[in-house]
Amino acid sequence: MSLLLASVGFGLITSAVLAVAAVGFTLQFAVTDVLNLAFAAVMTAGAFTAYLVNEQGYSVWVALVAAMAASSLLSVALNYFVYSPFQRRGAAPITLVIVSLGMALIIEFGIAAFAGGVGVSYQMSQGRTITLGGLVLTTVQLTIIGISVVVMAGVHALLRYTRLGKAMRATAANRMLARSSGIRAGRVIATTWAVTGALCGLAGTVFAIDIGTFDSSSTDIFLILILAAVFLGGPGNAYAAMLGALVIGLITEVSAVYIQADYKYAVAFVVLLAMLAVRPSGLLGVKT
Amino acid sequence: MFESAHAAAPAAARLPGAARAVRRSGPRRPWLRTACVAGAVTLAAALSACGSGGSSSGSTATLTFADVAPFSGPDAALGPIYLVSCDGTTSAINEAGGILGHKVACTTADTRGEPADAVPAVGNLLSTAKNLELVIGCTSDEAASVVPVINKAKTVMFCMTGQSEFDHVKYPYFYRLVPPDLAESYAMTVIAQNLGYQKIALAFGNDIGSQTFVQPAVAAIAKAGLQLVANETLDLHATTFRTEAAKIVAAHPDAIMTEALGNADPTLFAEIKQLNGGKMIPIIGTSAAISPVFYSACAKAVGASDLAANFHADNLVTATSGPAYDAFTKALLAVKGKVSGAQTGDFTTYFTAPGAVHLYDGMNLAALAMVAAGSTDVAKWKPWIAKIGNGVPGAVVVNSFAQGVADLKAGKQIRYVGPGGPTSFDAYHDSPGIFQIDTYSTSGAVMVSGNISAAQLRAVTP
Numbered sequence: 001m002s003l004l005l006a007s008v009g010f011g012l013i014t015s016a017v018l019a020v021a022a023v024g025f026t027l028q029f030a031v032t033d034v035l036n037l038a039f040a041a042v043m044t045a046g047a048f049t050a051y052l053v054n055e056q057g058y059s060v061w062v063a064l065v066a067a068m069a070a071s072s073l074l075s076v077a078l079n080y081f082v083y084s085p086f087q088r089r090g091a092a093p094i095t096l097v098i099v100s101l102g103m104a105l106i107i108e109f110g111i112a113a114f115a116g117g118v119g120v121s122y123q124m125s126q127g128r129t130i131t132l133g134g135l136v137l138t139t140v141q142l143t144i145i146g147i148s149v150v151v152m153a154g155v156h157a158l159l160r161y162t163r164l165g166k167a168m169r170a171t172a173a174n175r176m177l178a179r180s181s182g183i184r185a186g187r188v189i190a191t192t193w194a195v196t197g198a199l200c201g202l203a204g205t206v207f208a209i210d211i212g213t214f215d216s217s218s219t220d221i222f223l224i225l226i227l228a229a230v231f232l233g234g235p236g237n238a239y240a241a242m243l244g245a246l247v248i249g250l251i252t253e254v255s256a257v258y259i260q261a262d263y264k265y266a267v268a269f270v271v272l273l274a275m276l277a278v279r280p281s282g283l284l285g286v287k288t
Numbered sequence: 289m290f291e292s293a294h295a296a297a298p299a300a301a302r303l304p305g306a307a308r309a310v311r312r313s314g315p316r317r318p319w320l321r322t323a324c325v326a327g328a329v330t331l332a333a334a335l336s337a338c339g340s341g342g343s344s345s346g347s348t349a350t351l352t353f354a355d356v357a358p359f360s361g362p363d364a365a366l367g368p369i370y371l372v373s374c375d376g377t378t379s380a381i382n383e384a385g386g387i388l389g390h391k392v393a394c395t396t397a398d399t400r401g402e403p404a405d406a407v408p409a410v411g412n413l414l415s416t417a418k419n420l421e422l423v424i425g426c427t428s429d430e431a432a433s434v435v436p437v438i439n440k441a442k443t444v445m446f447c448m449t450g451q452s453e454f455d456h457v458k459y460p461y462f463y464r465l466v467p468p469d470l471a472e473s474y475a476m477t478v479i480a481q482n483l484g485y486q487k488i489a490l491a492f493g494n495d496i497g498s499q500t501f502v503q504p505a506v507a508a509i510a511k512a513g514l515q516l517v518a519n520e521t522l523d524l525h526a527t528t529f530r531t532e533a534a535k536i537v538a539a540h541p542d543a544i545m546t547e548a549l550g551n552a553d554p555t556l557f558a559e560i561k562q563l564n565g566g567k568m569i570p571i572i573g574t575s576a577a578i579s580p581v582f583y584s585a586c587a588k589a590v591g592a593s594d595l596a597a598n599f600h601a602d603n604l605v606t607a608t609s610g611p612a613y614d615a616f617t618k619a620l621l622a623v624k625g626k627v628s629g630a631q632t633g634d635f636t637t638y639f640t641a642p643g644a645v646h647l648y649d650g651m652n653l654a655a656l657a658m659v660a661a662g663s664t665d666v667a668k669w670k671p672w673i674a675k676i677g678n679g680v681p682g683a684v685v686v687n688s689f690a691q692g693v694a695d696l697k698a699g700k701q702i703r704y705v706g707p708g709g710p711t712s713f714d715a716y717h718d719s720p721g722i723f724q725i726d727t728y729s730t731s732g733a734v735m736v737s738g739n740i741s742a743a744q745l746r747a748v749t750p
Binding site for chain 2: 013
């Protein structure tokens with residue numbers, strides 16, 4: 001088995017999961033103006049929702065839909081009860097970041113109190129192992145990559161060809177101007193929370209499927225990878241997040257072949273810092 | 289410890305500010321002064337009765353044993369194991385009438401397995417816990433940072449750390465019933481030898497507690513004439529270890545020595561199995577792997593039959609029958625289903641979990657020491673730990689707290705021998721045991737598959 005080729009395969013899986021999360025995160029940030037650091041905690045909530053449904057005997061793919069619904073609701077509630085009131089009072093963006101960090105801890109520790117500190121797994125088979133050249137992937141991992149591709153295509157279609165997508169892009173570009181043009185920005189923002197919340201639940205569940213065993217703090221470091229992917233590509237741009245996720249996913253896994261593997265995330269961040277030093281707006285960001 | 293209220297009054301009186309305050313506001317009329325003095329004496333006596341423990345005062349304030357260990361983070365499985373032991377032991381002590389009339393209760397301090405979190409958690413414990421008599425737990429994750437703090441607070445602790453830095457450093461309040469980690473590394477190497485494995489891969493977590501095994505293991509493998517083919521460090525905060533698993537599989541080891549708790553080992557095992565064509569590579573774990581949580585997570589990850597067929601771990605020899613074992617299992621079963629975070633898997637695994645067994649013995653030793661000293665003053669009862677643990681000439685062997693109390697009341701000298709076997713404290717309060725080899729059944733029950741002799745250990749000791 002070629003380690004390099006195998007690591008490319010591993011990088012593709014990491015990228016696939018990361019892309020779903022990063023696209024949700026960056027859309028949320030672009031349209032709502034909230035850098036929601038509770039995103040990963042909501043992912044965990046989604047993963048645990050799927051776990052509860054799965055424990056009732058339902059397939060993990062059915063549980064995934066429940067996770068999307070639950071995370072969507074949780075995100076809408078977060079906006080309605082927490083972030084919106086702060087925004088209405090004119091809270092500074094950094095205040096909202098701190099608030100979201102607090103919400104992340106509340107959600108994470110809430111899950112820990114409910115589920116305990118130990119790891120859990122879905123009742124599912126990882127499927128057959130398929131070797132393609134040097135790539136070694138299970139059918140479940142291939143399914144995750146497929147889901148990610150479908151989600152990326154769906155997000156593209158949403159943003160390009162639907163009224164909602166166009167309204168989201170307009171609101172992200174200039175909220176006041178969008179309002180002046182007759183776009184109901186409030187409704188668009190609420191819908192964005194629902195849509196990105198669903199993506200968050202999807203990301204949380206495929207993340208948990210991929211890693212096998214997860215607990216309330218499993219997404220802690222994943223949040224850092226999401227931020228890296230978003231800012232490497234260019235914040236607020238869904239396509240940039242996809243590219244960022246691909247680069248970060250591949251770098252972390254391929255670098256682990258050549259260096260002590262527990263430093264692989266550090267390598268991703270060295271690349272991010274170097275990239276931002278040369279091009280602060282990110283790979284696909286617009287130079288100002 | 290409970291005599292601190294007596295000591296506090298003169299200390300306060302020595303404060304210059306306090307003296308000046310008395311001079312400024314002191315009563316001028318003699319009858320009022322007399323009344324104040326009488327009132328102060330009465331109040332002091334009342335406070336003294338409230339705050340002091342020990343049989344001499346007649347107080348029955350509840351004593352506290354604190355479980356200082358990770359309850360969250362990658363090593364979150366450890367805290368609940370110790371808590372099962374604490375709740376079970378204190379339940380048995382209370383059922384036997386308590387310590388000198390005091391009931392005993394357990395409390396916890398979550399260290400998250402990180403020194404930075406452990407120190408404030410212990411600081412909070414020491415400042416808020418009432419009648420804190422004993423600390424248990426203090427794993428390798430946090431021992432280096434919290435042992436000096438607990439020692440400074442003059443609180444006796446029975447720690448589950450194997451770090452070698454405690455082998456020859458004297459902390460008067462530190463006790464240990466487990467061997468140094470390097471001995472476990474040697475034991476794992478002996479297991480590999482016994483099973484005929486030649487090529488060994490190492491996969492240890494990047495936490496302090498796991499990394500302490502690595503260098504001794506590397507040295508022991510070389511001494512034993514085995515071949516080290518891979519040495520991977522696992523970031524316990526990472527979510528997958530696919531590349532690490534691929535490196536290990538590519539090195540074609542006969543066996544993997546590992547300790548990476550939390551989700552790391554289950555994830556690694558699953559990924560190795562996937563990359564190795566659906567076949568597990570034999571695993572040799574540390575004694576920390578003998579826990580229901582570890583079994584449950586790994587069995588889900590790779591399948592119970594694969595785990596049972598491919599897993600061995602070193603563990604200290606513990607009783608599996610006899611009066612000490614019976615008293616121990618009865619104590620733990622009394623709290624079955626009642627301990628938060630300990631509802632996973634086969635409960636009987638706790639009967640061989642080193643943390644449960646040896647901390648049970650540590651708590652019984654401390655409790656019997658208090659009874660033997662006739663006091664809950666740590667300065668008086670601490671010396672009795674070694675006397676009761678090591679025994680004195682003519683001492684009768686007791687196997688439980690209740691039995692020990694009965695013999696002490698009868699005026700006998702006692703030596704406590706619990707399910708962890710006889711203790712033999714050295715000058716550093718270490719009492720290392722001897723090793724056995726454990727495996728799991730497909731249902732998660734722990735089975736002993738062999739023993740490791742002292743000669744075998746010496747043969748691989750660099």
